[in-house]
Amino acid sequence: MQEIVVISGKGGTGKTSVLSALASLGPPKILADCDVDAADLHLIMHPRIQKRQEFISGELARIDPDACTQCGLCREYCRFDAIDESFRVWEQDCEGCALCYHVCPSGAIRMEPRFNGYWYVSETRFGTMVHAALLPGAENSGKLVTTVRTEAREIAEDQGIDLILTDGSPGIGCPVIASLSRTNLAVIVAEPTLAAVSDLKRVQELTSYFGIPSGIVINKADINDSLSDEIERFAKDKDLPLLGRIPYEEKITRAQIEGKSITEYDPSGLGEYMHRIWDGIQERLDAEQKASTA
Amino acid sequence: MKVGISSTGKTFQDQLDPRFGRAAGFIIFDLDSGQSEYLDNQGNQQASKGAGIHSAQNVVQAGANAVITGHIGPKAFAALDSGGVKVFQSEVKSVQEVIDDFRQGNLTQAHNPDKPGHWQG
Amino acid sequence: MRIAIASGKGGTGKTTVAVNLACYLRNLGREVTLVDCDVEEPNCHYFLSPEWDFQQAHNVPVPSIDQDACRGESCLLCVRECRYNALIWMVNHVMTFPELCHGCGLCSFLCPEGAISEITRETGIMRGGKARGIDIYSGSLNIKEAMAPPLINQLKSLAPRSGTVILDAPPGTSCPAVATVHDADYVILVAEPTPFGLHDFKLSVDVLKQMELPFGLVINRDGMGDNSLLDYAKQEGIPVLARLPHSREAARSYSTGKILIEDLPDFIEQYEQMVNTIYSRQKA
Numbered sequence: 129m130q131e132i133v134v135i136s137g138k139g140g141t142g143k144t145s146v147l148s149a150l151a152s153l154g155p156p157k158i159l160a161d162c163d164v165d166a167a168d169l170h171l172i173m174h175p176r177i178q179k180r181q182e183f184i185s186g187e188l189a190r191i192d193p194d195a196c197t198q199c200g201l202c203r204e205y206c207r208f209d210a211i212d213e214s215f216r217v218w219e220q221d222c223e224g225c226a227l228c229y230h231v232c233p234s235g236a237i238r239m240e241p242r243f244n245g246y247w248y249v250s251e252t253r254f255g256t257m258v259h260a261a262l263l264p265g266a267e268n269s270g271k272l273v274t275t276v277r278t279e280a281r282e283i284a285e286d287q288g289i290d291l292i293l294t295d296g297s298p299g300i301g302c303p304v305i306a307s308l309s310r311t312n313l314a315v316i317v318a319e320p321t322l323a324a325v326s327d328l329k330r331v332q333e334l335t336s337y338f339g340i341p342s343g344i345v346i347n348k349a350d351i352n353d354s355l356s357d358e359i360e361r362f363a364k365d366k367d368l369p370l371l372g373r374i375p376y377e378e379k380i381t382r383a384q385i386e387g388k389s390i391t392e393y394d395p396s397g398l399g400e401y402m403h404r405i406w407d408g409i410q411e412r413l414d415a416e417q418k419a420s421t422a
Numbered sequence: 423m424k425v426g427i428s429s430t431g432k433t434f435q436d437q438l439d440p441r442f443g444r445a446a447g448f449i450i451f452d453l454d455s456g457q458s459e460y461l462d463n464q465g466n467q468q469a470s471k472g473a474g475i476h477s478a479q480n481v482v483q484a485g486a487n488a489v490i491t492g493h494i495g496p497k498a499f500a501a502l503d504s505g506g507v508k509v510f511q512s513e514v515k516s517v518q519e520v521i522d523d524f525r526q527g528n529l530t531q532a533h534n535p536d537k538p539g540h541w542q543g
Numbered sequence: 544m545r546i547a548i549a550s551g552k553g554g555t556g557k558t559t560v561a562v563n564l565a566c567y568l569r570n571l572g573r574e575v576t577l578v579d580c581d582v583e584e585p586n587c588h589y590f591l592s593p594e595w596d597f598q599q600a601h602n603v604p605v606p607s608i609d610q611d612a613c614r615g616e617s618c619l620l621c622v623r624e625c626r627y628n629a630l631i632w633m634v635n636h637v638m639t640f641p642e643l644c645h646g647c648g649l650c651s652f653l654c655p656e657g658a659i660s661e662i663t664r665e666t667g668i669m670r671g672g673k674a675r676g677i678d679i680y681s682g683s684l685n686i687k688e689a690m691a692p693p694l695i696n697q698l699k700s701l702a703p704r705s706g707t708v709i710l711d712a713p714p715g716t717s718c719p720a721v722a723t724v725h726d727a728d729y730v731i732l733v734a735e736p737t738p739f740g741l742h743d744f745k746l747s748v749d750v751l752k753q754m755e756l757p758f759g760l761v762i763n764r765d766g767m768g769d770n771s772l773l774d775y776a777k778q779e780g781i782p783v784l785a786r787l788p789h790s791r792e793a794a795r796s797y798s799t800g801k802i803l804i805e806d807l808p809d810f811i812e813q814y815e816q817m818v819n820t821i822y823s824r825q826k827a
Contacts, residue, residue, distance in 0.1 A: 138584055140554010144739065165715040166552040166746060168739040175698065185470055187626065207647055220721045220754065225626050225647030262717065270689065271470035278578045298553050299583040305689060321798040323558065323586035330584065333686050351791075352798040376794070381768050384738050472628025472643050479622075479631040497640055505634040 129284060131277075133162075133307055135152055135296035135335075136317040138325025143317045145380055147295045148172040148273040149316075149398070150388040151254040153406040157291040159252065159278035161259035162273040162307040164245075169295050172389055175250030175257050183247050183260065185271045187224035187239040189217050195236035202228035202237065247276055249283065252301060256283050271410075273297060273306035308335060312416055314342040315371065315409060320355035328359065332366060341416055344370055345405055349373035372405040374398065424452050425510075425524060426486030427517050428477075432460040435517040440492025443474030449517050450484045455526070459484065474498030482507055490520055490529060499535035544825065547706045547727035550734060551743025553714035556763035557733045559797055561711035562590040563804050564731075565677050569815040574706030580695045580723040581713040582667060582682040583597035585717045587801040593672035593679045601682065601694045603643040606630070606650050612658035613637055621650035621659060621795070624786045646693065671701060678702075691721040700721070716750045724751070729821055730758035731784060737768035741775060748781065761817060764789035765790065782824065785817040 136143040145262060148169060151159055153226070159170040189210070191202070196215050203211045206228055210221035216322045229237045247260035258280045260272050280292050294311065297303035308314060316334045318328040328344070335342045344363045349356045383393035391399040428445035430437045440443040448461040461484050466473040474494070478501040481489055488508045502509055510529040512520050525527050548561040558581070565577040579587040606621070606629075612634070622630045622637065629643035630650060641664045651659040667684040682698040684691055691713065702708045712723035723732050731752055734744040744760070751758045759782040762772060767789040776783055787793070787810065796806045804811045 138554060138586075139552050140735075165717045166743045168552070170741060205648070205652070220718070221725070223626075223645050223647060226624065227647050227649045227652060229655060230624070230649065243559045261629060266717065273468070286731055303717075305687070319798075320588045322800040323584075326586070326589070326633050327584045330686065337687060348794075349608060351794050376791075378767070381737055385769050389736070469628060472640065474629045475638070475640055476628055479633060482634060483632070497642070501631060501633055501638055502638075504638055507634075 129281065129290055129292065130312045130417070131281075131292040131294060131310070132315060132409060132413070133294040133296045133311040133314045134274070134315045135308070135331060136298060136324075137329075137331035138319075138324045139166075139298040141317045141319045141324055142374070142380065143298070144168045144172070145372070145384065146294060146315070146317050146345055146347065146402075147293065149391040150406060150409070151293055152389050152391045153402060154410065155233060155291055156289050157255055157293045158273050158280045158284040158287070158289055158350070159255060159257035160276050160292055160294040161257065162276055162303070163295045163297050164260045164262050164272050164276065165303065166260060166298060167253065167259055167295075168256070170250075170259055170385070172387055173250075173252040173254065173257055174387060175248065175252050175259065177248050177250045179249040181247050183244045183262075183272050183275065185240050185244055186242045187226065188219060188242040189224070189226070189228050190220050190238050190240050191217055192236045192238070195234050197234050199233065199235065201231050201310055205231045209414055222406070225265055244272065247272065247279070249279065255289070256287065258283065270303050270306040273303050277307070302332070305338075308340055311340055313412055314340045315345060316342055317345050317347055318359055319348045320346060320352040320376060322355070325355060325359060325362075327361065332362075332368070336419045341412065343371040343408065343412055345371045346373045348376035362406060369408060371408040372401055374401050382407040423452055423454065423487050424485045425488045425490055425521075426450050426461070426481035426484065426522055427492040429460075429487075429517050434458075434521070437516060438490070438492065438512055438514050438520050440497055440514050442489070442491040442494040443477045445477065445491070448477070448481050448484070448486075450481070450486055451521060475501045478502050478505075478507075487510055490524060494532065494535050496535040499532070544729065545710060545727045546821065547710040547712050547724040548731055549712040549724055549732055549747060550714050550718060551732070551747040552715060552739065553747075555714075555733045555735050555740065555743075556797075557714065558586045558590070558711055558732060560733050560761055560763070560787075561709055562587055563802060563803060563810070563814060564817065565709050566675060566802055567804055567818065568707055568709075569675060569677050575580045576702045576703050576706060576708045577677055577679050577711065578699055578708060579679070579681040579711045580690050580698060580712055580719075582684045582694050582698070583713060583719070585681045585683050587679065587711055588681055590802060591674040593674035593678065595672040597671035599669050600665045601669055601697055602665055603644070603646040603690075603693050604648065604661040605644045605646065605664045606639050606659045607662045608637045608639060609658040609660070610636050611706045612656045614656055615657075618655065620653045620655070624653055625650055642689075645690065666690070669694070669698050669701065672726040687789070688713065691719040695719055695722045699726075716746050721750065721754070722753070724756060727756060729825065731755050731761055731817070731821070732758055733761045733763050734772055735764050735768065736766070736770070736772040738761055738771070741772045744772060745775070748779070759784040759820065759824070762786045764793075782820060784820045785813040787813050794803060
């Protein structure tokens with residue numbers, strides 16, 4: 129089983145557009161949307177939901193107002209400022225550490241399992257997709273990412289499919305680390321802006337730390353040719369294959385508005401770029417496979 | 423001497439589970455008496471973090487002086503190392519075959535973790 | 544006044560708005576502090592190139608065990624009660640794993656022997672400096688660190704309580720974004736007029752409503768997509784603070800790290816409108 133994860137240090141570089149285009153190319157695959165914080169892939173995939181599961185993770189403190197004597201010890205001890213003057217627990221701030229539960233002299237605080245959102249298994253025109261939606265402001269997206277990927281793996285095994293295509297999370301924190309580990313190839317989508325180039329370098333440090341082979345796709349490449357060239361030099365320097373340069377085109381937004389992948393919307397134009405990128409990915413995967421079986 | 427083998431099931435015919443922290447369970451096998459017990463690890467399979475080190479803790483508490491697994495992350499490795507527990511690596515095969523390999527000295531001892539850990543630890 | 548600039552997804556122009564708003568207000572003669580709370584990918588300094596004159600490590604508390612005082616295997620309260628699985632018992636000692644620790648202090652509170660004290664662990668750095676008369680604070684989370692909120696909170700505490708403080712939030716709706724906007728007086732949500740933009744905007748709106756925070760919308764790259772974002776804002780009664788037009792020039796200007804209101808002065812009007820709308824709402 130092989131897993132490709134598409135990531136981008138910075139948001140808005142077109143990661144989901146690239147991923148949905150790749151989904152329509154190559155061999156059958158299972159899709160895993162790990163961009164759970166702001167999952168957009170479903171807007172292109174139009175999933176038909178087959179199964180919905182609650183995502184429960186961690187705990188939350190709950191104060192029983194009848195038992196509470198408002199002594200203030202919990203407020204004093206809580207390091208996350210999660211309890212306000214009226215002894216209400218602010219869910220977004222509560223880390224579920226249970227210190228207040230142990231501190232409370234009147235036993236007024238209980239720890240409850242925390243409901244964080246849902247994950248789904250759906251059918252799409254490109255294959256089965258596992259995706260999730262966190263409740264607004266919910267935490268623990270790292271564990272949800274792991275849940276989505278584990279489920280995708282199980283479905284792939286059941287269906288006898290050898291490839292998983294994962295939409296990774298942005299950033300360098302816990303969700304992206306959770307979406308990267310044990311993948312076979314990371315496709316990093318970058319754009320030629322000063323900010324994105326710096327984020328690209330940070331995310332590349334991360335993939336190299338985890339020992340994950342990676343390749344780079346430059347999106348909106350013609351916005352700034354000299355920065356695109358800098359990305360190319362960086363790729364060369366780090367011995368990363370440059371999988372392709374995609375031009376900045378209105379068609380990418382048009383495809384999104386129509387709910388299509390760019391390969392479907394513009395098969396001969398942008399679609400051609402994506403085909404070449406896919407070939408590069410395939411080559412890289414084959415090389416990895418050879419190296420690991422040799 | 424007892425070895426803990428990460429396993430996909432309870433019997434010697436089950437396969438070695440290549441994951442350490444997220445293994446389905448561990449077979450704790452006493453090389454001297456030939457007796458064995460099964461340690462369920464589902465709690466750690468579900469844990470959001472710290473699965474590797476808690477698996478290490480549980481295997482050692484069950485009396486293992488050595489561990490055989492596929493891949494092990496840095497935190498779990500450090501934990502076992504700190505307890506003086508040796509780590510051996512094996513390919514995926516039946517637990518019986520793994521034990522035979524170990525008895526014949528065919529397994530290599532790991533001196534470093536072989537995969538960077540985080541969530542999959 | 545504390546104004547947070549946030550967005551449901553990355554790459555919508557949040558940093559552009561934060562930086563240009565800071566410059567615009569500074570040009571009006573106000574005291575302005577800009578805090579880049581996107582500690583996973585701090586970007587504000589690319590546009591402002593501040594001279595850093597302050598640097599401090601960000602430390603979080605982690606337990607340190609006095610093994611001689613520890614009761615050992617008969618107790619293990621700390622190991623059992625830690626919600627983050629950050630401690631284990633290994634043969635003859637308690638082992639701590641600082642990377643997993645959230646610094647809540649539970650273990651040291653519970654230990655019946657007082658055998659657990661706290662030491663610090665560095666997870667990132669904070670810097671401060673000045674550019675164009677604007678005070679700038681920026682934090683950077685070390686690679687492989689997973690927890691941004693403690694760093695964000697400490698970074699925010701560096702900003703003065705007076706004057707205008709602009710907080711550039713990390714994208715998304717999870718913990719780091721919440722930690723940033725939490726105590727803002729007003730939140731500017733930046734979104735693109737595309738299906739992705741609308742979807743992510745709705746998620747942010749849900750969070751801000753839940754947090755009972757006042758907010759308005761800035762449409763960035765207006766004209767690149769469709770009208771669904773504007774229609775939604777109207778339907779929900781969300782004030783539209785500005786509509787920044789889509790242009791290749793703006794994209795190019797951004798890519799090279801220029802200040803938009805200086806490079807393309809046509810944009811000044813938009814910021815004027817944004818500021819007027821926010822301040823008139825605050826007074827009302």
